[in-house]
Structures are given as structure tokens and as C-alpha cells.
Amino acid sequence: MPMNATPEHPAAAQSDERSGAQPGAPTALRRTVLIVAAINAAYFVVEVAVALAIGSVALLADSVDFLEDTAVNLLIALALGWSLAARARVGRVLALVILLPAVAVVVQVVLKVGDPEAPAVTPLVLAAAGAALVNLVCALLLARIRAAGGSMVGAAWYAARNDVIINLAIIAMALLTLVIGTGWPDILLGMLIILLNGRAALVVWRLAGEERLAARALAGEDLDDD
Numbered sequence: 161m162p163m164n165a166t167p168e169h170p171a172a173a174q175s176d177e178r179s180g181a182q183p184g185a186p187t188a189l190r191r192t193v194l195i196v197a198a199i200n201a202a203y204f205v206v207e208v209a210v211a212l213a214i215g216s217v218a219l220l221a222d223s224v225d226f227l228e229d230t231a232v233n234l235l236i237a238l239a240l241g242w243s244l245a246a247r248a249r250v251g252r253v254l255a256l257v258i259l260l261p262a263v264a265v266v267v268q269v270v271l272k273v274g275d276p277e278a279p280a281v282t283p284l285v286l287a288a289a290g291a292a293l294v295n296l297v298c299a300l301l302l303a304r305i306r307a308a309g310g311s312m313v314g315a316a317w318y319a320a321r322n323d324v325i326i327n328l329a330i331i332a333m334a335l336l337t338l339v340i341g342t343g344w345p346d347i348l349l350g351m352l353i354i355l356l357n358g359r360a361a362l363v364v365w366r367l368a369g370e371e372r373l374a375a376r377a378l379a380g381e382d383l384d385d386d
């Protein structure tokens with residue numbers, strides 16, 4: 161992800177934003193990313209609630225990604241109206257907030273290693289399937305405002321791919337749990353997911369100070385997943 165080659169001049173970033181899109185596109189972009197941020201925030205709450213209710217480490221670890229996607233899309237919306245300094249402050253608070261569920265995952269792992277009780281399979285499968293659906297819907301919403309010429313479904317799948325693969329892995333893990341009846345698949349997948357999401361807070365921290373954030377989003381760049 162090329163985040164180092166940022167021009168230091170705000171004027172350059174401004175002209176870049178305008179040349180990157182047709183008139184009206186920033187408004188459509190702002191509306192869409194705000195909707196996507198709201199959907200991700202809502203599903204973060206759902207996933208955390210289910211994860212804590214059934215004691216699933218993997219589901220809790222997956223919720224970090226919903227918080228990351230909330231923060232990234234919120235920062236894109238702020239990049240269209242706020243000053244860089246104000247947006248950077250919000251972004252750095254969001255980055256710290258993302259650490260909370262990440263720390264909760266580590267606590268859950270420590271607690272469950274001593275007593276690896278299996279999470280309830282049905283709510284686990286439903287929550288993971290819901291997460292896959294939410295990720296696909298958000299990717300389709302974003303694909304509509306990005307790079308108009310390309311294949312929309314292809315772009316949507318590319319953007320959601322990593323998130324959906326993890327959601328499907330949780331469903332597979334739930335079915336394995338049904339067979340072997342211990343919490344170990346959940347604990348191990350949860351540890352893997354939190355390793356994959358480990359850079360989430362850092363990604364948001366960096367994007368907070370990214371001058372060309374709105375232009376990059378309009379160009380259809382994948383900002384949060386490598």
C-alpha cells in the first residue's frame with residue numbers, strides 16, 4: 161500500500177481531488193461512505209454482542225475489522241469537508257478505540273485457554289453469515305461510486321474478498337466445532353484473525369493524516385486491506 165509518497169502541499173492535494181472525479185462525485189462519495197460507516201458500526205455492535213453472549217473469540221476478533229472499516233469510511237467523509245488537522249485528531253482517537261476490542265480478544269483468549277468451552281454453533285454461523293452479507297453489500301455500495309468503467313461486481317468482490325474469506329472461515333470453524341465439541345477451533349481461528357487485523361489501528365492512524373485520502377478513495381483504491 162503506497163502511503164509514503166504523499167505531497168506536502170495542501171494545494172496539490174486539492175487539485176488532485178478535483179481532477180480525480182466528475183462534479184458531484186464528492187457528494188455521492190461522502191453520502192456513500194457515511195452509509196457504509198453506519199452499516200459497519202451497526203454490525204460491529206451486533207457482532208460484539210453475539211461474540212460476548214456465546215463466548216466466541218473468532219467472532220470478537222472479526223468485529224475489529226468492522227470497527228476499522230467504520231473508521232476508514234468516516235475518515236474519507238471527513239476528508240471531504242474538514243481540515244486535515246481536525247480530521248487527523250478524530251482519526252487518532254478512532255485508532256485508539258480500535259485497540260479496545262483487540263485487547264478484549266487477547267483477554268478472551270487467555271480466559272478461554274484455561275476453559276476451552278465450545279461457542280454455540282447456530283448463533284455463530286448466523287452472525288458470520290450476516291457479516292459476509294454486510295461486507296458484500298458495503299463493497300457493492302462503494303463499487304457504485306468508484307472507477308465507473310470497470311466491472312462493478314469484480315471491484316466489489318475484490319474489496320470485500322479478505323473480509324468475506326474470514327467470515328466463511330468462521331462458518332467452517334463453527335461446523336468443525338459441531339463435530340469435535342471443544343472451543344479450540346474458535347480460539348485458534350480467533351488468534352489468527354486478530355493477527356490479520358493487528359494492523360487495523362495502525363492503518364487508521366496513518367490514514368488520519370493522509371492528505372489525499374478523498375482523492376484515493378474516489379480513484380477506487382483499497383485503503384484498508386492489502
Ligand SMILES: [Zn+2]
Binds near residue numbers: 225384
Ligand atoms: Zn474490512
